[in-house]
Amino acid sequence: MLTRRALVTRGTLTGAAIVFLWPSRADADTAPHRADADAESAKPVLALTKNIRVGGGRIIKNKYVITQPKKNVFRCFSAKCTHQGCTLASVSRGTINCPCHGSRFNISTGAVVQGPATRALPRKKIKVSGGKIRLA
Secondary structure, three states: OOOHHHHHHHHHHHHHHHHHHOOOHHHHOOHHHHHHHHHHHHOOEEEEHHHOOOOEEEEEOOOEEEEEEEOOEEEEEEOEOOOOOOEOOEEEOOEEEOOOOOOEEEOOOOOEEEOOOOOOOOEOOEEEEOOEEEEO
């Protein structure tokens, strides 16, 4: 059971922590540079560049497809087929492949190579840095 004394003590300590840890106005002038870097590194790593082979790719969390059509060129697309929304299953021989109805998409552009899909895969913006691939 929490006593009144313990409750008051915790409240005081929490308030003091907020006052001392809250950034001052002087820090705000330099914060954008740090905030940009922190925000960038806070985005989850989707894949490591070393795990995406040239001419191939990987399905990430059933949500993204990351490909490397040429050496050091990385692309990211939605992992949902534009035909009926099936999750794409594989990347091979220069195409991203849908297991449901056989649609295939180009690993560089996301364009339809073989139907029944008629629309290209939506492209996602990514940032590649330090061997890590993140959403931009």
